[in-house]
Amino acid sequence: MFRTAEADETADWARASSERLWTGKTSVQMEVQVRNTPFYVKGVAFGDIVRVRADHERREFVFEEFVSEAGHSAVRVIIKDDDARDMVDALLRSFECSWEIDATGYLWAIDVPPRVDYASMRTALLGVAEEGKIGIEEGALARTHRDRLGLPESDR
Incomplete structure (x- = not known):
């Protein structure tokens, strides 16, 4: 597990200046693989x-x-309308x-694997967002x- 150190690496709306992420060891000392999808950190995704x-x-x-x-990719959804939960799920x-x-x-912190047609998924999410039911943030593409x-x- 590690903590992100810089406040400018977190989402603009986040009330946290850092976030702890789960990690796994790699063969290189002091390099780790991210093992969860960040809720706030920008520019980092699963894997x-x-x-x-230290x-x-x-x-x-x-x-x-x-x-x-x-x-x-790491995408965040903020539920604005409780009726949207089942739709997003x-x-x-x-x-x-x-x-x-x-x-x-x-x-919701969403992991979008490489095989996913993100263009189609994004279009669907934006449709729900246009209805005012959710907010979306692309934390890392x-x-x-x-x-x-x-x-x-881009930088990610």
Whole structure:
């Protein structure tokens, strides 16, 4: 597990300046693989490799830098209308995505695997958002998903 250290790496609307993420070891010392989808951190998705450093004062590892992507995207949905829960659940299941829901039940962190047609999924989510039922944030878009959307290169 590691903590992201920089406040500017978290979502603009987040009330947290950092987030703890689950990780797995890699063959490179001080590089770990992210094993969950972030609720707040920007630019990191499930499976990505990041470099960490030890923060001896906090007794934990903290984010140092992004190393490489795994092809997954991280998308967040904020439920604005309780009636949207079942609709979003069914939509995500149809695209074979996995997700976590925060303690409030309103913030969903969605893992979009590389095989998913994110352009179609995005269109469907935006349709629900246009109805005012959800809010959407793309926390990290994988290169494959960006390319299929025709988006320019970015930092992720």
